[in-house]
Amino acid sequence: MTLEHPILFKSLCHVDGRWVHGGATIAVQNPADQSVIGHVPMLDATQIEAAVDAAERAFGAWRWVPQEQRSALLLRWHALILRHQHDLAHILALEQGKPLAEARSEIVYAASFVEWFANEARRLTGRTIPTHIDGAQLGTVLEPVGVAALITPWNFPVAMITRKAAAAIAVGCTTVVKPAQETPFSAFALAQLAKEAGFPAGVFNVVLGEPQMTMETLVRDTRVRAVSFTGSTRVGGLVARAVAASGIKKLALELGGNAPFIVTEDADLDAAVGIALGAKFQTSGQDCCAANRILVAAPLYERFVAQYSQAVGRLKVGSAFAAQVEVGPLIHQAAFDATVARVEDARAKGARITVGGRPHALGGWFFEPTVVADARPGMRIYDEENFAPIAAISSFATIDEVVALANDTEYGLAAYVCAQRIDTIFQLVRRLDFAMVSVNGVKFTGAAIPFGGMKASGLGREGGAEGFAPFVETKYFCLGNLGLPLTNVATC
Numbered sequence: 001m002t003l004e005h006p007i008l009f010k011s012l013c014h015v016d017g018r019w020v021h022g023g024a025t026i027a028v029q030n031p032a033d034q035s036v037i038g039h040v041p042m043l044d045a046t047q048i049e050a051a052v053d054a055a056e057r058a059f060g061a062w063r064w065v066p067q068e069q070r071s072a073l074l075l076r077w078h079a080l081i082l083r084h085q086h087d088l089a090h091i092l093a094l095e096q097g098k099p100l101a102e103a104r105s106e107i108v109y110a111a112s113f114v115e116w117f118a119n120e121a122r123r124l125t126g127r128t129i130p131t132h133i134d135g136a137q138l139g140t141v142l143e144p145v146g147v148a149a150l151i152t153p154w155n156f157p158v159a160m161i162t163r164k165a166a167a168a169i170a171v172g173c174t175t176v177v178k179p180a181q182e183t184p185f186s187a188f189a190l191a192q193l194a195k196e197a198g199f200p201a202g203v204f205n206v207v208l209g210e211p212q213m214t215m216e217t218l219v220r221d222t223r224v225r226a227v228s229f230t231g232s233t234r235v236g237g238l239v240a241r242a243v244a245a246s247g248i249k250k251l252a253l254e255l256g257g258n259a260p261f262i263v264t265e266d267a268d269l270d271a272a273v274g275i276a277l278g279a280k281f282q283t284s285g286q287d288c289c290a291a292n293r294i295l296v297a298a299p300l301y302e303r304f305v306a307q308y309s310q311a312v313g314r315l316k317v318g319s320a321f322a323a324q325v326e327v328g329p330l331i332h333q334a335a336f337d338a339t340v341a342r343v344e345d346a347r348a349k350g351a352r353i354t355v356g357g358r359p360h361a362l363g364g365w366f367f368e369p370t371v372v373a374d375a376r377p378g379m380r381i382y383d384e385e386n387f388a389p390i391a392a393i394s395s396f397a398t399i400d401e402v403v404a405l406a407n408d409t410e411y412g413l414a415a416y417v418c419a420q421r422i423d424t425i426f427q428l429v430r431r432l433d434f435a436m437v438s439v440n441g442v443k444f445t446g447a448a449i450p451f452g453g454m455k456a457s458g459l460g461r462e463g464g465a466e467g468f469a470p471f472v473e474t475k476y477f478c479l480g481n482l483g484l485p486l487t488n489v490a491t492c
């Protein structure tokens with residue numbers, strides 16, 4: 001890999017403005033060929049605590065830095081991320097495996113959170129409150145909570161960090177980021193650019209360590225005032241339990257999904273096929289918003305399956321850097337094994353594999369883009385979050401039936417609707433128990449939207465004005481005895 005700015009490829013954690021080693025290291029593999037990209041430190045609990053020390057010290061000053069200056073620093077970080085997008089995309093694609101074009105889009109998406117929160121924080125205000133107390137003035141100010149621990153997954157190694165960190169840092173919090181150990185180099189590169197942007201030491205720390213120990217060390221530290229986690233619902237549950245056991249602190253959870261993709265009888269079939277292709281196969285299907293259960297109205301079903309299977313069969317599989325590649329490898333052996341097992345389970349339970357269905361000829365962790373028709377509840381591919389390039393399709397007869405099918409899951413993140421009639425569209429938007437509903441389109445995310453999930457898909461929202469919530473406290477003040485004229489009307 002040739003980088004224009006080679007210093008971005010760092011193999012060390014970043015604590016208190018310095019690059020730090022750990023006692024042990026682990027190897028990070030390129031998922032396309034299992035070659036070792038590099039070794040990264042695994043810090044121990046004392047070193048994780050040192051990162052919290054640094055963040056706590058930095059918070060003392062950072063919280064009082066005028067908003068204009070904090071926003072200006074973030075905008076410098078944003079400019080550097082964009083300036084180095086080529087290098088960042090290469091690092092991301094190398095360790096994550098997604099096609100380079102998708103990696104580039106992720107960098108631009110990631111940068112957009114930094115710009116959004118830098119600007120939005122300038123407009124974040126408290127309020128004045130009409131008084132009920134004679135002679136007093138009442139109001140609120142928003143204050144940063146303090147040190148925020150940010151734990152992120154491997155599928156979007158840059159955007160999942162900036163979506164949290166930019167919100168936290170913009171309002172005056174300091175951060176300790178724990179990226180996934182599969183994709184640490186992107187996080188280290190972000191730390192390098194934060195340094196170049198001029199962030200004070202301790203504002204943006206990046207640590208790695210044995211995951212459970214690291215999470216528990218961060219969570220039980222009383223100086224950590226907010227924990228924001230993105231990852232699986234299983235691990236999110238562990239984080240929630242650890243937070244509950246450790247005392248009271250703010251908690252935000254962005255968890256798994258099991259998105260229904262509904263194609264109603266009046267939908268534009270060709271358009272629906274194209275939308276379903278994007279909604280399932282980006283990031284090799286390893287996206288929390290991936291279309292997990294494609295539910296097609298019975299009159300369109302066989303035509304949809306045939307057209308979709310043809311389109312899936314044409315997808316180009318390969319390493320991130322291969323020309324025109326559309327689907328990369330799975331992230332690791334466990335993901336590959338789970339994919340094989342889910343397809344076998346569906347086959348054994350009577351599903352039709354219309355295309356794919358086997359490990360890809362490229363070997364390693366590549367799996368053929370696959371369509372599983374006649375999927376139904378009871379199949380793992382249908383019930384579980386199927387983080388793989390496998391599309392499960394079933395049919396439905398009525399809107400009531402599809403609403404019941406779609407909602408029959410513990411998850412509630414994203415849902416998709418392809419339909420033309422406005423009454424059908426709006427009925428589905430309102431009746432689906434999902435926090436984000438995308439109609440007639442794949443792309444619905446962005447810095448300005450409240451991204452998040454209902455039910456087992458999470459707690460809170462990221463992005464949009466809502467994205468500040470885990471990182472701010474509302475402080476109420478009552479200024480009494482100001483010398484204003486008193487009315488002496490009794491109040492309670």
Ligand SMILES: NC(=O)c1ccc[n+]([C@@H]2O[C@H](COP(=O)([O-])OP(=O)(O)OC[C@H]3O[C@@H](n4cnc5c(N)ncnc54)[C@H](O)[C@@H]3O)[C@@H](O)[C@H]2O)c1
Nearest residue numbers: 152153154179180211212215231232235254255256257288
């Ligand atoms: N809702 C969202 O915004 C969103 C976005 C991206 C990914 N996700 C979800 O993330 C999942 C895929 O990511 P993943 O496999 O990295 O998730 P994961 O839960 O395995 O890991 C997430 C983070 O938790 C850490 N971790 C793993 N085991 C842990 C443990 N026992 N204790 C403490 N921390 C632990 C990991 O190292 C990583 O940093 C999917 O379920 C996906 O839907 C959700």
Ligand SMILES: N[C@@H](CC=O)C(=O)O
Nearest residue numbers: 155156287288289445
């Ligand atoms: N696609 C999601 C990430 C989920 O894995 C996003 O846009 O944030």
